Amino acid sequence: MSDLTAKMRETAKKLFEKGEVVYVIGWEKGRFPYQSPPAFITSAEDCDRLIWDEFCLAGTAKYLLDDKYPEGKIGLFVRGCDSRAVNRLLQDNQIKRENVYLIGIPCAGMKDPDTGETAKKCRECTHPNPVVFDELIGEKVPESDKPERFDAVNELEKKSPDEKYEYWAKQFDKCIRCYACRNACPACNCRECYVDQYRVGWQGKQNNRAENQVFGLTRAFHISDRCIECGECERVCPMGLPLMELNRKLIKDLNELFGPYEAGVDPEVKPPLGLYSEDDPEEFM
Amino acid sequence: MKTLAKNKLNEAIEILAQESKVLVPMKVNGVSKFAPWGSEGTLDFEAINTLLPPKDALFPHTEKMYSYKVSNQEVTDLTVHNEGDQQVIFGLRPCDMQSIKCMDDVFLTKTFVDEYYKNKRDKLVTVCIGCTKTAPTCFCDSMGLNPSQHEAADVQMYDLGDFYGVEAQTEAGEKLVAKWQNLLGEGEVTVPQVACTLKVDMTGVPQKLAKMFESEIWKNFSRKCIGCGTCTYICPTCYCFDIDVKNKGNEGYRFRCWDSCMFSEYTRMAGGHNPRPSKKERIRNRFLHKLEYFNERYGKNLCVGCGRCVAKCPVNVDITLFIDQLKEVPVNE
Numbered sequence: 001m002s003d004l005t006a007k008m009r010e011t012a013k014k015l016f017e018k019g020e021v022v023y024v025i026g027w028e029k030g031r032f033p034y035q036s037p038p039a040f041i042t043s044a045e046d047c048d049r050l051i052w053d054e055f056c057l058a059g060t061a062k063y064l065l066d067d068k069y070p071e072g073k074i075g076l077f078v079r080g081c082d083s084r085a086v087n088r089l090l091q092d093n094q095i096k097r098e099n100v101y102l103i104g105i106p107c108a109g110m111k112d113p114d115t116g117e118t119a120k121k122c123r124e125c126t127h128p129n130p131v132v133f134d135e136l137i138g139e140k141v142p143e144s145d146k147p148e149r150f151d152a153v154n155e156l157e158k159k160s161p162d163e164k165y166e167y168w169a170k171q172f173d174k175c176i177r178c179y180a181c182r183n184a185c186p187a188c189n190c191r192e193c194y195v196d197q198y199r200v201g202w203q204g205k206q207n208n209r210a211e212n213q214v215f216g217l218t219r220a221f222h223i224s225d226r227c228i229e230c231g232e233c234e235r236v237c238p239m240g241l242p243l244m245e246l247n248r249k250l251i252k253d254l255n256e257l258f259g260p261y262e263a264g265v266d267p268e269v270k271p272p273l274g275l276y277s278e279d280d281p282e283e284f285m
Numbered sequence: 286m287k288t289l290a291k292n293k294l295n296e297a298i299e300i301l302a303q304e305s306k307v308l309v310p311m312k313v314n315g316v317s318k319f320a321p322w323g324s325e326g327t328l329d330f331e332a333i334n335t336l337l338p339p340k341d342a343l344f345p346h347t348e349k350m351y352s353y354k355v356s357n358q359e360v361t362d363l364t365v366h367n368e369g370d371q372q373v374i375f376g377l378r379p380c381d382m383q384s385i386k387c388m389d390d391v392f393l394t395k396t397f398v399d400e401y402y403k404n405k406r407d408k409l410v411t412v413c414i415g416c417t418k419t420a421p422t423c424f425c426d427s428m429g430l431n432p433s434q435h436e437a438a439d440v441q442m443y444d445l446g447d448f449y450g451v452e453a454q455t456e457a458g459e460k461l462v463a464k465w466q467n468l469l470g471e472g473e474v475t476v477p478q479v480a481c482t483l484k485v486d487m488t489g490v491p492q493k494l495a496k497m498f499e500s501e502i503w504k505n506f507s508r509k510c511i512g513c514g515t516c517t518y519i520c521p522t523c524y525c526f527d528i529d530v531k532n533k534g535n536e537g538y539r540f541r542c543w544d545s546c547m548f549s550e551y552t553r554m555a556g557g558h559n560p561r562p563s564k565k566e567r568i569r570n571r572f573l574h575k576l577e578y579f580n581e582r583y584g585k586n587l588c589v590g591c592g593r594c595v596a597k598c599p600v601n602v603d604i605t606l607f608i609d610q611l612k613e614v615p616v617n618e
Contacts, residue, residue: 030603037600038509040508062511174316176346176514177514178545179513204529236513238597239316
């Protein structure tokens with residue numbers, strides 16, 4: 001057992017014993033060694049299920065939306081990505097800060113179960129240390145800006161419009177519309193997704209190139225300035241769509257238009273599209 | 286048993302492709318699935334199981350049912366779309382063969398025959414290749430299957446290294462094998478036996494589940510589910526669909542497309558009531574359907590143990606772990 005696993009269990013236990021939390025969300029071992037899915041811990045005795053290893057890939061913060069009016073505090077283990085997700089949910093008034101107790105864990109990166117290498121989303125992570133927490137366990141890890149995370153976008157931008165269309169059309173031909181990307185995404189926190197507004201009929205149900213692209217592009221635009229780059233959409237996509245290329249293209253454009261912005265890092269700074277400023281560029285007018 | 290040398294495989298498939306569409310395991314654009322022979326992609330006969338099941342061949346993701354034009358409030362040009370080519374699914378695994386048997390039960394038996402399914406099924410010949418190895422997530426033998434062969438396939442083939450053993454099991458299979466007359470040899474064949482490493486004990490599971498609708502297990506087990514449709518869309522036996530229309534001007538068409546019981550709006554009724562309001566009810570429905578309801582109605586599991594959902598669920602909601610945990614859960618009568 002790693003030191004951090006022991007610390008996790010100890011911390012969670014203490015929270016239960018003090019009556020601080022009603023339950024805790026962390027990770028536990030799945031059936032296979034390369035699986036460490038999210039776990040819901042409901043008692044001090046249960047805390048020994050908690051685990052911290054290189055396969056804790058899934059995000060924890062989105063689960064807060066399942067319980068917006070908890071009977072007490074929810075203990076939530078947060079890495080950098082999860083903490084940014086918490087900030088996003090707070091900024092969108094989806095959750096209340098006093099309803100969560102955040103246990104921060106600096107994260108050196110998880111492994112991709114298929115390759116055994118560092119997971120793509122972790123290679124591209126700029127904030128491995130939690131940006132908000134009530135207590136921190138473990139030592140902080142080095143951080144960097146990782147401008148190379150935009151390499152794929154820079155390459156794509158060199159393509160002609162027709163080539164770009166062909167590239168994305170081919171990708172979305174694969175989409176099975178399982179909506180795993182949407183459901184894993186902490187920025188996708190609409191009470192009712194436009195996809196599910198069946199009476200209005202924004203989104204047709206047929207699986208074809210047109211409908212699939214309508215979904216993919218609409219989602220990308222919806223979350224553009226709120227994407228925390230956790231990479232969960234790309235990780236959970238069973239069809240392997242390079243969804244972060246789409247998100248990063250929008251992030252890059254927004255950075256160029258409105259100045260650098262990283263969603264969920266500072267809860268006091270509003271997303272560029274959620275804010276009107278007299279200095280906003282208006283070349284298109 | 287008749288034998289087919291592996292270096293004659295392409296020729297054998299080519300012969301079939303002269304007369305019908307042949308679907309083979311391929312990697313297309315990074316996705317492992319059954320795709321038409323000759324289409325863009327790479328052949329993948331080594332895949333233990335394709336990521337996408339072959340159900341699309343009988344039950345397309347989106348299927349146009351009929352189209353119409355309207356003039357002066359009258360329907361004109363009503364056209365039913367139920368065409369379909371002769372098809373061969375070549376190289377499907379025993380688990381996927383069993384999934385076709387399950388869908389046959391649903392679409393062809395008990396009071397209603399689905400003409401769209403039947404048309405495709407009547408024109409389908411299945412060539413099953415038995416597994417010689419299993420993935421860590423495979424558990425078909427716990428679901429009562431034999432990973433080496435399936436008796437319902439029209440043709441059963443066995444992978445024997447440099448060649449395949451070939452056995453026609455139905456009349457359609459005899460006809461298909463007859464086309465290979467000049468390619469086949471004859472040889473002594475020992476059918477390779479293989480077993481899954483992942484085991485679950487299904488003894489008494491459907492009976493126990495019949496009394497567990499109100500159990501606590503559903504809430505606990507469903508908590509981490511993110512409510513996406515991955516498990517249902519990569520499942521070879523999930524057959525739920527929705528029917529809708531697409532209109533443009535004075536013409537349109539009615540289509541059906543896959544739907545998923547994992548989606549929030551799946552059970553939403555006219556007026557807005559939703560009898561399955563949360564993940565708990567949805568997971569319960571899915572697992573009961575797989576392991577209990579289908580047994581009750583058709584005498585078999587609706588889970589074939591292919592392991593796709595076990596491998597692909599983004600948060601490892603694992604039906605095999607569920608079956609394991611079930612043992613320890615008391616029944617509330």
